[in-house]
Amino acid sequence: MVSATRIFPNLYRDSISLMQLSAVLAARPGIDNVSAVMATPANLALLAEAGLAPGRVAAGPNDLLIVARGKDSAAVTAALDAAAAEIARPTVAAAGVAGPSLPRSLRSARLQVPAANLALVSTPGEYAAAEAMKALRLGLNVMLFSDNVDLDDEVALKRLAKARGLMVMGPDCGTAIVNGVPLGFANAVRRGAIGVVGASGTGTQQVTCLVHRLGAGISHAIGTGGHDLSRRVGGITMVQGIRALAADQATKVIVLISKPPAPEVARAVLKAARNCGKPVVVNFIGAAPDSVRGQNLHVAATLDHAARVAVALAQGGAPPGPDLGQLPPVRLGPMAAGQRYVRGLYSGGTFCYEASAMLGAALGTVWSNAPVDPRRRLGDARKSKGHTLIDLGDDAFTRGHPHPMIDFRLRNERLLREAEDAEVAAIVLDVVLGFGAHPDPAAELAPVIEKARATVRRRGREIAVVGFVCGTELDPQGLDRQANALRSAGMILTESNAQAARLAASIAGGRR
Amino acid sequence: MNPLLSAPLSVLNVGVGSFADAIASQGGTATRIDWTPPAQGDRAAGMALARLVNHPRIEAANAKAYRKLVAAQPRLIGIGVAGKTLPGIGRRMILHAGPPIAWARMCGPMQGAIIGAILFEGWATSAAKARALAASGKIGFAPCHHHGAVGPMAGIISPSMPVWAIENAAGGNRTYSNLNEGLGKVLRFGANGAEVIERLRWMRTVLAPTLQAGLARLGPVELKPLMAQALHMGDEVHNRNAAATSLLIKKLAPALLKSGAASADIAATIEFMAGTDHFFLNLSMAACKAMLDAAHGVPYSSLVTTMARNGVDFGIRVGGLGRRWFTAPAPVVDGLYFAGYAMADAAADLGDSAITETAGIGGFAMAAAPAIVKFVGGTAADALANTVAMTHITLGRNNAFTLPALDFAGTPCGIDARLVVDTGILPVINTGIAHKAPGVGQIGAGVTRAPLACFTQAVTALAAAVKG
Structure with missing residues (x-):
């Protein structure tokens, strides 16, 4: 193995572009590992953790650094040359629409576009709070996609926003839809009467997609970020979101999505919900349904249930019960004795969390790197035991690597490894479509699912690969195209995360 | 009530460029910002700067100072x-x-x-x-x-x-x-x-x-x-x-x-x-100083009223911060050298003549001077680009000084120290290069940049002044 580095001085690229570049380079022949980063101290530390320590390099935070490791120097040099060519190539948008003089700061952009009403901030976390502060001072609402923002900064930003009649969605807000326009990682959905306020990006994606697939539509989906309902922040954005949707003419029904908040925060949020004058569907993911009371409040047991209740209410019907309805048939050959465990490999943290709660209720002990019950935390997230559900979007996996919704390498390797385990009966996968996600997830997953099933069959066993596609036919990847390709590879597809968890539980539960 | 949900969405996109594409593809309006870490990655200075953006005292002070500058x-x-x-x-x-x-x-x-x-x-x-x-x-x-x-x-x-x-x-x-x-x-x-x-x-x-x-x-x-x-x-x-x-x-x-x-x-x-x-x-130079002195002294103004070098230090002064200098080591100019001389022979950047750039001419008016484009990369387009880049860090355009090559737009005028820190775009300065030994004379000419550290210090001082 040989390593080499290349530095592009004073060249800034955003982290997602660099992750995409890293993924392309890693797929080159003879390349073992490669990472393209802005050479901040934090990123240099991550490189070291990933075993790509570049040694002493004359690169600083404004310099783009690429480190490549491969079988010989020819392969490494070729990869670095390819990187240079890729970096030199102007993006279509930069070359076409923008011209030579894009605004260089929020302030100058604001002067150019007086009608601007929202700043979408997705810079590295250490700079994000400052950009959000500028946006608020310029009278703009903020969606803060960036994560790793200090909680103190979040509190300060949200208080400033509130004082100025503005809203901060985030930090760590992955998904929002405002006036039909997707922000961040969102799906293309019909417009309609259901408004969402979500502390979870994938939770919001699930509900908006299911609402669309049930024939209804979304007025707005407001993201709060994952820390909004903590004691420190106190649900400032969620309360603002409820009030904004309450005042919004198009919204008839409001859906709230969050992991169970701190009790006093829950009280404040539910008080705002009770007083908002519209039906509110509440899904505190994994929480006991009796934690929510109120005339206009409807408790949903799952994200799937939340979507169905909201659609029924929006259409003037009675809210349905939590029953998940008909599950797809499982037509598999006989499994071997001893195959009894579920292994979930999730790219969405909320999907992992909801499934953990459901499987825990159905099957008992469920291990995870992001467990519902803290006592069930896996010692080593890279090794499964018993029923194990893994959130591959967790920091432990994404440090120095692209997110699993964009880069399938980690999940594909893990999928093959879990299939080798003679005790595994079912593997659960989430497949997320929409803006920001991989352009063709099925193309990445289908061959690996086929390979895993073939391996298992050669050993005289059978395995269920269960999952769901979170997306719509309007998404760039196309729901039907993705679903058909995955079904052809032998994946058993349900409509939702909850259904997939229920199906996996019934497969494993029948084999105890 | 926040009108976000009732008005058409118009997004300013800072960071991941593909988000702007998604917004545009779904009928929204998105304006891309060519963003780099402010203060070239100095987080504390970046945060101090953020608190001064659109600050009412500073905006009012700059408006007053700028009026005096262009009225001179x-x-x-x-x-x-x-x-x-x-x-x-x-x-x-x-x-x-x-x-x-x-x-x-x-x-x-x-x-x-x-x-x-x-x-x-x-x-x-x-x-x-x-x-x-x-x-x-x-x-x-x-x-x-x-x-x-x-x-x-x-x-x-x-x-x-x-x-x-x-x-x-x-x-x-x-x-x-x-x-x-x-x-x-x-x-x-x-x-x-x-x-x-x-x-x-x-x-x-x-x-x-x-x-x-x-x-x-x-x-x-x-x-x-x-x-x-x-x-x-x-x-x-x-x-x-x-x-x-x-x-x-x-x-x-x-x-x-x-x-x-x-x-x-x-x-x-x-x-x-x-x-x-x-x-x-x-x-x-004296004319530029007369214009800038007129604009100096408005409390809380972030207008840069002096840029000057003594061959060791580069210093700036800011309109709202009195007589204080904010200094950093003067750079050695990577320019064009006369035959027989090289960068190793050069003194560090020297002279008060950067007062011209401070007033919005010199390097800021490079678009006016195609005859000397060799100093800025060699093509007329480079000269225009230098001038256009300076519009990102200036308060306005001086319509008294117009540029035929830019359809008679005024020169970018009135450097705002906040904008330098925010964008990381450093004021461009056209300069002669002196030999480091006394008496040899001019050995070249070229383009240099004012050091960022001068501006981050000024912004930090301004943040303290606004707070106090």
């Missing part, structure tokens, strides 16, 4: 003697370029020029004695800027030197500059031999009185229209002054001929000006 009408009113004219100058005082600096830290050309000035004043009889006197502490050294003046390169002004006097007709404030000696072995590059001293004496005894006689006949010369015209003739009035000098001669020659001065003196004066392409530079 500098005009040449005459020639005086430094020791009798410059405010606060002492009898044994020598002024120099850039921020304050002690003798021991001065660069070679500045020390050489000070030795020359001591010889010129007759305070010492040899270079060695002059050096000893300079080091003895018996001579006061102060920045030109502290006494209403500016000087190119070493910027040395001693009491008996003649100075141009400029008055801002709109504000009444006056500024001064020494007279340009031409190229080659000259004091401002640190030369101090007999021919240099002899020329300085001739300038004092012949050139200055003759010019003064002409000016007395002519009356005040409005400098702003003259500079504007020169911009239309290929000068940027910092590194190229050929047109402006010609225009000045055109104005002065008839008055000189009618002034009653000796015809031999008039001939020598016109000949000297005609042989000195940069003769106008010192007037350009």
Whole structure:
């Protein structure tokens, strides 16, 4: 193995572009590992953790650094040359629409576009709070996609926003839809009467997609970020979101999505919900349904249930019960004795969390790197035991690597490894479509699912690969195209995360 | 109620570019921002800056300061003697370029020029004695800027030197500059031999009185229209002054001929000006200072009112922060060098002439000067790009100085220290390059950038001022 580095001085690229570049380079022949980063101290530390320590390099935070490791120097040099060519190539948008003089700061952009009403901030976390502060001072609402923002900064930003009649969605807000326009990682959905306020990006994606697939539509989906309902922040954005949707003419029904908040925060949020004058569907993911009371409040047991209740209410019907309805048939050959465990490999943290709660209720002990019950935390997230559900979007996996919704390498390797385990009966996968996600997830997953099933069959066993596609036919990847390709590879597809968890539980539960 | 949900969504996108594509594909409006980490990654300075964005006190102060800057009408009113004219100058005082600096830290050309000035004043009889006197502490050294003046390169002004006097007709404030000696072995590059001293004496005894006689006949010369015209003739009035000098001669020659001065003196004066392409530079600089001084002193203003270098430190001053200098090491200019010289021979950036960029000409008006584009990358497009880039860090465009190549847009004018820190775009400065040894002279020219550290310090100080 040989390593080499290349530095592009004073060249800034955003982290997602660099992750995409890293993924392309890693797929080159003879390349073992490669990472393209802005050479901040934090990123240099991550490189070291990933075993790509570049040694002493004359690169600083404004310099783009690429480190490549491969079988010989020819392969490494070729990869670095390819990187240079890729970096030199102007993006279509930069070359076409923008011209030579894009605004260089929020302030100058604001002067150019007086009608601007929202700043979408997705810079590295250490700079994000400052950009959000500028946006608020310029009278703009903020969606803060960036994560790793200090909680103190979040509190300060949200208080400033509130004082100025503005809203901060985030930090760590992955998904929002405002006036039909997707922000961040969102799906293309019909417009309609259901408004969402979500502390979870994938939770919001699930509900908006299911609402669309049930024939209804979304007025707005407001993201709060994952820390909004903590004691420190106190649900400032969620309360603002409820009030904004309450005042919004198009919204008839409001859906709230969050992991169970701190009790006093829950009280404040539910008080705002009770007083908002519209039906509110509440899904505190994994929480006991009796934690929510109120005339206009409807408790949903799952994200799937939340979507169905909201659609029924929006259409003037009675809210349905939590029953998940008909599950797809499982037509598999006989499994071997001893195959009894579920292994979930999730790219969405909320999907992992909801499934953990459901499987825990159905099957008992469920291990995870992001467990519902803290006592069930896996010692080593890279090794499964018993029923194990893994959130591959967790920091432990994404440090120095692209997110699993964009880069399938980690999940594909893990999928093959879990299939080798003679005790595994079912593997659960989430497949997320929409803006920001991989352009063709099925193309990445289908061959690996086929390979895993073939391996298992050669050993005289059978395995269920269960999952769901979170997306719509309007998404760039196309729901039907993705679903058909995955079904052809032998994946058993349900409509939702909850259904997939229920199906996996019934497969494993029948084999105890 | 927040109108976000009822108004059409218009997004400013900072960060991941593909998010803007998704927004556009779904019928939304997204404006991309070409973002880099503010303050070149200095997080604390970036956060201090963020709290000053759209700050009402600063915006109001800058609006006022900017109005004064563009309203200023500098005009040449005459020639005086430094020791009798410059405010606060002492009898044994020598002024120099850039921020304050002690003798021991001065660069070679500045020390050489000070030795020359001591010889010129007759305070010492040899270079060695002059050096000893300079080091003895018996001579006061102060920045030109502290006494209403500016000087190119070493910027040395001693009491008996003649100075141009400029008055801002709109504000009444006056500024001064020494007279340009031409190229080659000259004091401002640190030369101090007999021919240099002899020329300085001739300038004092012949050139200055003759010019003064002409000016007395002519009356005040409005400098702003003259500079504007020169911009239309290929000068940027910092590194190229050929047109402006010609225009000045055109104005002065008839008055000189009618002034009653000796015809031999008039001939020598016109000949000297005609042989000195940069003769106008010192007037350009003093005119710029007159405009910027008018704008200085508005509390809380983040307008940069001075950029100057002493060959060791680069310093700036900011309108709302009084007389404080914010300094950083002066860069060595990576420019074009005359045959036989290289970057290793160069002194660090030197001179008060960056006052021209501070006022929005010079490097900021590069689009006006295609003849010298070799300094900025070689093509006319590079020159335009330099000017356009400066619009990101300036408060406005000065419609008194228009640029034909940019459809007569005004020059980017009025550097806001906040914008420099926010965008990381550093003010561009066209400059000559001095040899680091005294007296060798100019060895090249090129483009340099003001160091970011000056601006981050200023922004941090402004943040404290606004809080306090």
